[in-house]
Amino acid sequence: MSIVTMNFESEYLNNNHEISIILPNKPREVPAKDYYGSGKKYPVLWLLHGTLGDHTDWIRKTNIELYACEKDLIVVMPSALNSNYSNWNGSNHSNYYGSKSGFGMYDYLTEELMPLIYNWFPASSKREDNFIAGLSMGGRGTIKFAASHPDKFAAAAVLSAAPVNYSLLTEEELRQDDIQSRRLRGMVENAGGLDAFIQSEENAWRVMDSLAGSGKLPRLLFACGTGDTMIYDNLKLFKAHAEEIGIEAEFWTLDGYGHEWRFWDLAIQHALAFFGLKDTGASPY
Template sequence: MALLTMNTESKYLRANQAFSMILPDMPRECDPTDFYSEHRALPVVWLLHGTFGDHTDWVRRTNVERYAAKKRVAVVMPSGMNTSYSNWSRAMLGYDMYDHVLHELMPLVHNWFPVSDRREDNFIAGLSMGGRGALKFAVNNPERFAAAAALSASPRDFATLTPEYLVESGPVAERFARAIENAGGLDAYLASEENTWRVIDERAASGTLPRLLFACGGDDAYVMDDLRPFQDHARQLGLDAEFQIRDGFDHEWDFWDLAIQDALDFFGLPDVAEDRV
């Protein structure tokens, strides 16, 4: 595979930004001039990291490069800092990560690289914070993605959110409290793209949502507490969603290395190449 790191200035982040990208290698039997001059509309997987991570996480901690090579698929891995892939217009000079991905990174990749911009060729996945981000992008923009995979992540029913939760210690509760403040209050937050439970409810009947995969380690108690009620809710909605629970795994890279393979298969991407020695 070809592994690229691109640095570019971002209008929406008001700063320089880096992302990594995997592109398939040329098959050894091909002529280089023919291969590189031919337009190749490759399918694309947009792959998001979790809290405390960056655009290098998936490449450093899993074998995603090998898995992408077998599928001959491009993989784009942005850096989202700890933003939850949300717009933070009042942070620094403004750091609008949601808009950056949709209105800047996707047009850049679709127009500068040999990849397809068709809905049926674009997929999105992520782990933990990135799983919530992938779900948010997918259900709010169903015209862009054929399928999405939320790994160790789930929509949350904010009807169950208690005032006590928002004052609990810990980075998760603190992040939700700050996200609600950033949105302009709880009512504004619930009405925004952040509330994926509500968006799924509103769009489920229309049949326009992408196919959804939810994968979680069976020992990941925090995520499973949200995923179980959502799984029941999805069944009641008749949602086109698959749930995969792997017992013996927690919130960990050993699980995510397996889960991203399941996600690529769920996306319907066939194996078209063998591992190269």
């Protein structure tokens, strides 16, 4: 495979930004001129990391390069800091260059990174050739993008994450002093208050409810280890809700796994099969 590490100045992130891209492997028996000049477009997986991670996580901790090679698949892995794949525009004063500080990680993916990849690399922009997946925080990002931009993805794989019904969130819960409440407080303040947060794309549960039965949602996979004490109970709640209102999804679990890379390496293999990506016979060597 070819792995590209790209550093560029991002309009939406107001900073230099680094991404990793896995590109398909040239078969050894095909002349370079013929292969690179073919004009062929390849399917794309937008692969999101979790909290405290970056664009290198999936490459360093799973065999995603091998799996992508077998599928003739482009994999795009951005860095998202601990942004929750959200827009953080709380600092609205103009900086030295006259632009607003803060950064728009939610808008960045669809409005900047996708146009870059489609136009600078041999990547197909067709909905049927685009897939999104992520783990933990990246799973929450995957839910948001799949629900709010269903026209851009054929399927989505949410690994070790689950929609939460933020419409039930109360001010009293936000005042608690645990890590989750503190994180939610920051998200709510960033959205402009609890009501604005509930009506925003952050409340993917609400967005998905509005699309239930419409046929507009991408095909959905939710994957979680049964030993994942952070996520598994929430996933069971959402599964029951999805069945009740007619959201079609596959729920895939494995006993004995928690919130861990050993599970995510297995889950991404299942996700690629769920997407319908078949082995092409391409050599990984």
